[in-house]
Amino acid sequence: MTSRDGYLWTPDQGLKAGIPCIGRIQPPTKLNGPSPCVYDVIVVGAGYCGLTVLRDISLAGLRVLLLEGRDRIGGRSWSSNIDGYPFEMGGTWIHWGQAHVWREIMRYQMQDKIEISMDFSSGVNQYLQASPKGTQRFSHEEEYAIMDSGLQKLFNIDGQWGKRVMPFPHSASFTREALAYDRMSVADRIRNIEDSLTLNERRGIEAWVLVCSGGTLETVSFLEVLHWWALSGYSYEGCIEYLAKYKFKDGQSSFAMHFFQEALATNNLDYVFDCPVVSVKDTGNTATVTARDGQKFEGKRIVSTIPLNVLNSVVFDPPLRKGKKRAADTGHVNQIVKVHAEVSNKDLRSYTGISYPHNPLYIAFGDGTTQAANTHIVSFGGQHLHFHPEEDIPVTIKALQGLVPMDIETLVFHNWSKDEFARGAWFFPGPRLLSDHLFDMRAREGNIYFANSDWALGWRSFIDGAIEEGTRTALVLRNDLMNSLMLDSKLT
Amino acid sequence: MTSRDGYLWTPDQGLKAGIPCIGRIQPPTKLNGPSPCVYDVIVVGAGYCGLTVLRDISLAGLRVLLLEGRDRIGGRSWSSNIDGYPFEMGGTWIHWGQAHVWREIMRYQMQDKIEISMDFSSGVNQYLQASPKGTQRFSHEEEYAIMDSGLQKLFNIDGQWGKRVMPFPHSASFTREALAYDRMSVADRIRNIEDSLTLNERRGIEAWVLVCSGGTLETVSFLEVLHWWALSGYSYEGCIEYLAKYKFKDGQSSFAMHFFQEALATNNLDYVFDCPVVSVKDTGNTATVTARDGQKFEGKRIVSTIPLNVLNSVVFDPPLRKGKKRAADTGHVNQIVKVHAEVSNKDLRSYTGISYPHNPLYIAFGDGTTQAANTHIVSFGGQHLHFHPEEDIPVTIKALQGLVPMDIETLVFHNWSKDEFARGAWFFPGPRLLSDHLFDMRAREGNIYFANSDWALGWRSFIDGAIEEGTRTALVLRNDLMNSLMLDSKLT
Numbered sequence: 007m008t009s010r011d012g013y014l015w016t017p018d019q020g021l022k023a024g025i026p027c028i029g030r031i032q033p034p035t036k037l038n039g040p041s042p043c044v045y046d047v048i049v050v051g052a053g054y055c056g057l058t059v060l061r062d063i064s065l066a067g068l069r070v071l072l073l074e075g076r077d078r079i080g081g082r083s084w085s086s087n088i089d090g091y092p093f094e095m096g097g098t099w100i101h102w103g104q105a106h107v108w109r110e111i112m113r114y115q116m117q118d119k120i121e122i123s124m125d126f127s128s129g130v131n132q133y134l135q136a137s138p139k140g141t142q143r144f145s146h147e148e149e150y151a152i153m154d155s156g157l158q159k160l161f162n163i164d165g166q167w168g169k170r171v172m173p174f175p176h177s178a179s180f181t182r183e184a185l186a187y188d189r190m191s192v193a194d195r196i197r198n199i200e201d202s203l204t205l206n207e208r209r210g211i212e213a214w215v216l217v218c219s220g221g222t223l224e225t226v227s228f229l230e231v232l233h234w235w236a237l238s239g240y241s242y243e244g245c246i247e248y249l250a251k252y253k254f255k256d257g258q259s260s261f262a263m264h265f266f267q268e269a270l271a272t273n274n275l276d277y278v279f280d281c282p283v284v285s286v287k288d289t290g291n292t293a294t295v296t297a298r299d300g301q302k303f304e305g306k307r308i309v310s311t312i313p314l315n316v317l318n319s320v321v322f323d324p325p326l327r328k329g330k331k332r333a334a335d336t337g338h339v340n341q342i343v344k345v346h347a348e349v350s351n352k353d354l355r356s357y358t359g360i361s362y363p364h365n366p367l368y369i370a371f372g373d374g375t376t377q378a379a380n381t382h383i384v385s386f387g388g389q390h391l392h393f394h395p396e397e398d399i400p401v402t403i404k405a406l407q408g409l410v411p412m413d414i415e416t417l418v419f420h421n422w423s424k425d426e427f428a429r430g431a432w433f434f435p436g437p438r439l440l441s442d443h444l445f446d447m448r449a450r451e452g453n454i455y456f457a458n459s460d461w462a463l464g465w466r467s468f469i470d471g472a473i474e475e476g477t478r479t480a481l482v483l484r485n486d487l488m489n490s491l492m493l494d495s496k497l498t
Numbered sequence: 499m500t501s502r503d504g505y506l507w508t509p510d511q512g513l514k515a516g517i518p519c520i521g522r523i524q525p526p527t528k529l530n531g532p533s534p535c536v537y538d539v540i541v542v543g544a545g546y547c548g549l550t551v552l553r554d555i556s557l558a559g560l561r562v563l564l565l566e567g568r569d570r571i572g573g574r575s576w577s578s579n580i581d582g583y584p585f586e587m588g589g590t591w592i593h594w595g596q597a598h599v600w601r602e603i604m605r606y607q608m609q610d611k612i613e614i615s616m617d618f619s620s621g622v623n624q625y626l627q628a629s630p631k632g633t634q635r636f637s638h639e640e641e642y643a644i645m646d647s648g649l650q651k652l653f654n655i656d657g658q659w660g661k662r663v664m665p666f667p668h669s670a671s672f673t674r675e676a677l678a679y680d681r682m683s684v685a686d687r688i689r690n691i692e693d694s695l696t697l698n699e700r701r702g703i704e705a706w707v708l709v710c711s712g713g714t715l716e717t718v719s720f721l722e723v724l725h726w727w728a729l730s731g732y733s734y735e736g737c738i739e740y741l742a743k744y745k746f747k748d749g750q751s752s753f754a755m756h757f758f759q760e761a762l763a764t765n766n767l768d769y770v771f772d773c774p775v776v777s778v779k780d781t782g783n784t785a786t787v788t789a790r791d792g793q794k795f796e797g798k799r800i801v802s803t804i805p806l807n808v809l810n811s812v813v814f815d816p817p818l819r820k821g822k823k824r825a826a827d828t829g830h831v832n833q834i835v836k837v838h839a840e841v842s843n844k845d846l847r848s849y850t851g852i853s854y855p856h857n858p859l860y861i862a863f864g865d866g867t868t869q870a871a872n873t874h875i876v877s878f879g880g881q882h883l884h885f886h887p888e889e890d891i892p893v894t895i896k897a898l899q900g901l902v903p904m905d906i907e908t909l910v911f912h913n914w915s916k917d918e919f920a921r922g923a924w925f926f927p928g929p930r931l932l933s934d935h936l937f938d939m940r941a942r943e944g945n946i947y948f949a950n951s952d953w954a955l956g957w958r959s960f961i962d963g964a965i966e967e968g969t970r971t972a973l974v975l976r977n978d979l980m981n982s983l984m985l986d987s988k989l990t
Contacts (some may be wrong), residue, residue: 067559102668102956103595103731105604112597113969117668117955176594176609239595239731239739247731271980463609464594477605488763 007032009078011425012086012095013396015417021396025086025418029079029259031266034279044304045071045276046487048295050283051311051427053081054469055457057265058476059309059483064274066484071303072275073295075282075427078259079266082313082428083469085257088418090377092257093346095420096431097469098384099123100258101248103239104465106473114264121255123373126356134359134410137209149358153214154242156207159199161232163187167240168232175236176464178444180229188229188441192219195228213362217369218249219434220340220388227437230466237465250371258469282427285321286310288452306487307453309479314338314447314460315429322454329446330456336439338460340467341423342431343367343387345395347406348416354381357410365408366391366401380415395419432467433460455479499524501570503917504578504587505888507909513888517578517910521571521751523758526771536796537563537768538979540787542775543803543919545573546961547949549757550602550968551801551975556766558976563795564767565787567774567919570751571758574805574920575961577749580910582869584749585838587912588923589961590876591615592750593740595731596957598965606756613747615865621845626902628853629701641850645706646734648699651691653724655679659732660724667728668956670936672721680721680933684711687720705854709861710741711926712832712880719929722958729957742863750961774919777813778802780944798982799945799975803968806830806939806952807921814946821938822948828931830952832959833915834923835859835879837887839898840908846873849902857900858883858893872907887911924959925952947971 007030015021046068049060056072057079064070078084083097100120102108111117126146133149135142144152164170164183171183180188187195192215200208212223218234219226238244254261269275282298286308293308312320317334325331345367358371370385385406387393395402395417403414422431447461457479462471499522507513538560541552548564549571556562570576575589592612594600603609618638625641627634636644656662656675663675672680679687684707692700704715710726711718730736746753761767774790778800785800804812809826817823837859850863862877877898879885887894887909895906914923939953949971954963 066557102597105594105597105600108597108668109601109969112668112956112966113973115970117666118671120666122665173614174609174612176600176604179610239736241735243733244731464604474604477601478607481605 011076011078012420015399016415021399026088027078027084027086027259029084029262030077031079031279034077037276044292044306045069047307047309047483048073048303048305049309049311050295051081052079053311054083054262054472055459055476056311057262058473059457059480060275061265061269062480063483064269064272068274068487070275071305072277073281073283073297073303074279077279080259080262082431083258085259086418087257093418094253094258096422097258098253099250100469101252103248104468104470106477107470110473116261119255120252123251123253124371129353129356131356134357135206135209136359136361136365136409138364152206152210156203156211157242159202160195160211161235168236169240172232172236175233178463184229185441187232188227189437190228191224191437192226192228192231193223196223209360209362213360213368216388216390217386220342220431221434222390225339225389225436227435227440229440230435283320285323286454287323288454293453307455307483309455309457311458313428313458314433316427327446327449327451329443330449333439333443333447338430338433339389339436340431340434341389341392343393343395344419345385345402345406346418347383347385347412347414348376348380349383349412349414350380351412352381354383354410354412359409361409365405366393367405367409370409383412385409394421394424396421434467455483503568503570504912507891508907513891518580519570519576519578519751521576521754522569523571523771526569529768536784536798537561539799539801539975540565540795540797541801541803542787543573544571545803546575546754546964547951547968548803549754550965551949551972552767553757553761554972555975556761556764560766560979562767563797564769565773565775565789565795566771569771572751572754574923575750577751578910579749585910586745586750588914589750590745591742592961593744595740596960596962598969599962602965608753611747612744615743615745616863618848621848623848626849626851627698627701628851628857628901630856644698644702648695648703649734651694652687652703653727660728661732664724664728667725670955676721677933679724680719681929682720683716683929684718684720684723685715688715701852701854705852705860708880708882709878712834712923713926714882717831717881717928719927719932721932722927775812777815778946779815780946785945798979799947801947801949801971803950805920805950806925808919819938819941819943821935822941825931825935825939830922830925831881831928832923832926833881833884835885835887836911837877837894837898838910839875839877839904839906840868840872841875841904841906842872843904844873846875846902846904851901853901857897858885859897859901862901875904877901886913886916888913926959947975
């Protein structure tokens, strides 16, 4: 099946909007169950967080309605199988040290459906560092040494590689020192250490921060980059392991479908896809969600999994608390551009490279081999030299060629910046957003719960964080509804 | 409340069997619910695996009966709060990279209830290596260097620190090379590398293997030690992080109680403690469990969480499949001896040490500070020079003094070797047990499921593995029962 989302370009066919997705749900509406006037829970959004909530809640025997603006599950994380090869449109890599996602992978017995992105066994087997002055070639061992040394300088703020400042990376009880780093941008931090960095280290770590954050050095909180480092085991070795190494053999929509299908099997789930929400009105006893087409749905509780950058697109009545509103007004800074290229150059399978600071795509590497035995290159740009790949394909191709010369057969991408349900990619905060508003973003308001990877505690911004938030919310919500049921039965 | 389990010794009071446990359940029986003739599921055993099964299954609306031989929950993992300080009787350390346990910790919002075992900020701050020739003193940095170097020699079997041989540590699809290492004991492996080891490295890594396994060098499979190494991120740094650093501030029974209480709140759980099971008879439609006191209980499905080393204490009818029976006949080798000492020597808070190969307790370190401002030393022995601490307290004290001189105020321990429901501590296999019987141990037989950390895929032998197994089993079981319900309704 084909989703409206995403773009495919080939030299012969040109640009086409909409690409295959096994997470496309058809027909888009199921309201067949014993139709209640009032659902126990209405979940808005079918990303991993929403999927986790609706699965856990429907398993617990409560009646759930899912409303989703898109035609597919997965939200900002989905894969498109094109000619038998899965391209990851947003979100890709997972690791068994990410508790929530790995627990689900093992629960669904998918632990043998994982593969390794990179393959340095043949081909160019080099790290190419392109800069305005030309391209330097390094072995991957040299690449490792440059990055390891550079990142240690960036993060060794306490003589313990950050462990003293951030000893528990899943805690929101930040140390005072940690909070100070939230007032600092990465640009500020780099200014403090720039005398100690070689030029190659500096280019390497700056490009690395940009690809982690999708922001610019000036717009990104140093605390959150440090958080990623801490989560990754306080080492570059860990960053490789956790951030860009292991992925789903069959694409991650194969994983997301398990959640949806498990929930469906309970017979407690109704859903409406293609159903963007415009307002949520909390009347005290229940809450009403109004869709763009005017349909209204009533639930005892609502779970909004709407991402921070589009929270303002929905009208809440009563209005959101000030802190949450301010967080939504500020938003996060991640405007990642992720472009997949299928190329005929087999030797690029073992390529990694950066092209910085002059090129709109600044990091890329060989990520797989397609059924046609071509190489799959995944490349990233972002807020720094931001562009929209579909608007000018020659510009996009030039940005790819600016990384390494390649013979392109196919381009695949999703423009997250223009996506009306995302307005950006995974959450990445500017300075002060977390210190000022993390608890605001997480706070329940009346009958409305707010759950999203954007404000998870651990692997915030990751699939793992989405499942963390869904898991937390489902448990609290179930206890809340059970208590209110008990209260009801005492009152009657 | 006080459990029958465990021992406490003080100079004044002498030896006392039975120590406090918040996981003691009183009254021991709850059969008050709407009493079915046939439970949906009977869970035998209230360790973490059984607790996870009964929680997930009762949440799904099925009627569950728990039968437990002990007077408390937790199985081989429980804590005793003595004078306001939690001593961990079996199982202690957890890490956020252990997916199943960490998912539950965050789900119960306990992520800020974790603390760090070691504290090197003051006191002796040394690593003492005692051998028959006397004691050498090292800084902790020197300790790290010895262990790091020694373990790299032990595990760098492929030039990639084991990553090529065991690329996916949660997979049971072992590579051929990995299987070869299951035919090798640790003694075999050390013979292969002994020329490259310094004497200090050799003592360090041998004592380390003994404390991981509770076996002897000759009785332990090298594959499983390699598995621990792979799970710990293929580094000594990772081994420190994962294996002995982070623990529950309030003791882990505070964690286990969440599972039990959540299940209880569903009103779908009945239980009988102090109720050892002697036989399980599968009649095809249902199965009957008989307790030592003659009581019989009937369930559509049984989940046996009985550990491998005591599986033969229960009569199964029909008998267990040959491979499972053979695995139970073989058993695992872990006969760990874990002795806690509360000592008045404040300077030992920062002590770590080994005393090997001559001393019955061969590894110890400062693990906390009690309410009385004494130091808590945790020490380990095992199959190598095995002894029973309660049988001769002076011998036990001598073994502690053989590590480092200390002024003992209290001893606390649980003799796992004599425990009729365990006959050993956490699972550790001899050569070939995993290759020959891992799938046998995991296999369902008729209406009986077998779930235990002993045969988990990932963190086998850990709390994490117990929850992994409970999670897997609950999902498969629920689908099984739902399908059979659907079948029933089609047939009638």
